[in-house]
Amino acid sequence: MIYFLINNNYHRLDFENHLSHLDENNVTLIEIPHTLDERRYTKLSGIFRYRKPPQSGLMAQVMSFLSLVRKIGADINPTSGDTLFFYTEYEILNQYVAGRFMQAGSRVYLIEDGGLGTYVPFRMSGCESLTLKESTKQFVYRLLPGISRIRLHKLNGFIFPWMPDSCITGVCLYRPVSISRIIPTHILKRPFQPQVNCTSGRVVFLNEPIYSIYQGEEEYIDGLIKIVDGLCNGFNEVLFKFHPRETDEWRTRIKQQITFHFPRVNFIKVDTAIEEVVDHYHPSVVASYFCSALLSLCDRGIQPLFLYHLIPDIQRQPIFRETTSVLTDLGYHFVENFSEANSNFRSGLLNTANYQNSITLAELIGQNRA
Incomplete structure (x- = not known):
């Protein structure tokens, strides 16, 4: 079974673009909404949606996490033959789900979250010192089930919750950008994108x-x-x-x-x-x-x-x-x-969608099953 874990509308669009090249009857969708519109799918093997209640403060976040992991644990039972694709570690419930798959022996891939949101922090391995409040938050997170090895990676004063690199089978990028994290990198072919009549x-x-x-x-x-x-x-x-x-x-x-x-x-x-x-x-x-x-x-x-x-x-x-x-x-x-900054501007990045040695997501799954 192939699982996709999405949190927002960009993730949904990327998932749907890949879906056209996969057997939909062998795909299950997991939704943990941030800004994510609801949508019906008729052919998927299953859809699980875990809506987080409004949160204010660390303890409210902890109680929400504990409530939802019980539901996730009851619904989703991965096996060593499964593959999970997700887009961000920022949501700690994503880390819990990914950890369940990794523990079961599944393959767990992180697909880039739009580009710079993945490229930039993944290149900056040096972490700034955490404040007392941030250190306390990290300590509390590590007491929660399934995320005992979480780390709060601080860059430019902003916190990026990271999983251990060893818990991610590979990171899938659409562009050949070098990263500092010790995770195998795969360059994906972006599915066909209809051109806009500009x-x-x-x-x-x-x-x-x-x-x-x-x-x-x-x-x-x-x-x-x-x-x-x-x-x-x-x-x-x-x-x-x-x-x-x-x-x-x-x-x-x-x-x-x-x-x-x-x-x-x-x-x-x-x-x-x-x-x-x-x-x-x-x-x-x-x-x-x-x-x-x-x-x-x-x-x-x-x-x-x-x-x-x-x-x-x-x-x-x-x-x-x-x-x-x-x-x-x-x-x-x-x-x-x-x-x-005018209508004559040319970025130099158009018509560079696919790169040498890039592979489709379907080929990546097949490659690792061989």
């Missing part, structure tokens, strides 16, 4: 809640205004999309600022996956600070425009220096200033 002069900007991690509130607003000003000068039409995790309070605050300074900017009201947004709006360019989705959109004929490096207090942070290293290795062309 509208020249139209850009979609994907906002990110960096004000909660990488910048202060005022610095964020100042930088955002510079970005939107540059896009308004370079494109005929600018569409603004909030990140699904942004609160109503922040959305209102941002919209007021943007509308006051740039009244011609249009706001996209839905929180659907960016892949569905581009199918509807047909932009020629999608811009953001460093959103992982930008890399996946290359394969659909849309130019990805990264802008984090034009904001000095972001650009010099360690995690963004590594982001620059990754994109440079891939051959990305950075704009040198906001005047170059």
Whole structure:
């Protein structure tokens, strides 16, 4: 049996793209929703959905974890002949599920989470010191069933919960990026991506809640205004999309600022996956600070425009220096200033979907069964 474990709409789209090349009757889907729309499937062997209740604080998270692992343990009984594909270690329930499969002798593969979300932290093996609160959290996590070897890997002040490298059979990447973790790497062929009929002069900007991690509130607003000003000068039409995790309070605050300074900017009201947004709006360019989705959109004929490096207090942070290293290795062309952020921009990354020695997910499964 082949299992897929997904948490959000990007994971679902990637799963569905691979599904067309697999025997659906031999596929089971596990859903632990973050921002994940419900969808019906008629041919899958099974679907398990574990919805987490609203959580506030470490103890509430612990109680939710203990409640759900009992349900997962009752529902899912992997064997040595099974294969699990999952997309992120960030959700600790994912780690519990992956651990159950590994303990049973199954193969456990991590598929890249959109690109940079996997590439960058996996290249940074040095961990910053944990605060007392963070160390306490790690200690509590390690008392929970199935995740006794979890580690909180701290980069740029942000926590990445990691499993032991030995508990992952392999990591599947769509681009040949070197990583520092001791996990075998497989370069996947991305399933066929329908090309978008792009509208020249139209850009979609994907906002990110960096004000909660990488910048202060005022610095964020100042930088955002510079970005939107540059896009308004370079494109005929600018569409603004909030990140699904942004609160109503922040959305209102941002919209007021943007509308006051740039009244011609249009706001996209839905929180659907960016892949569905581009199918509807047909932009020629999608811009953001460093959103992982930008890399996946290359394969659909849309130019990805990264802008984090034009904001000095972001650009010099360690995690963004590594982001620059990754994109440079891939051959990305950075704009040198906001005047170059226009409809003539060319990233250098289009038409690079599949690489030499890349394999399909179905071939990977067959290869390991031989």
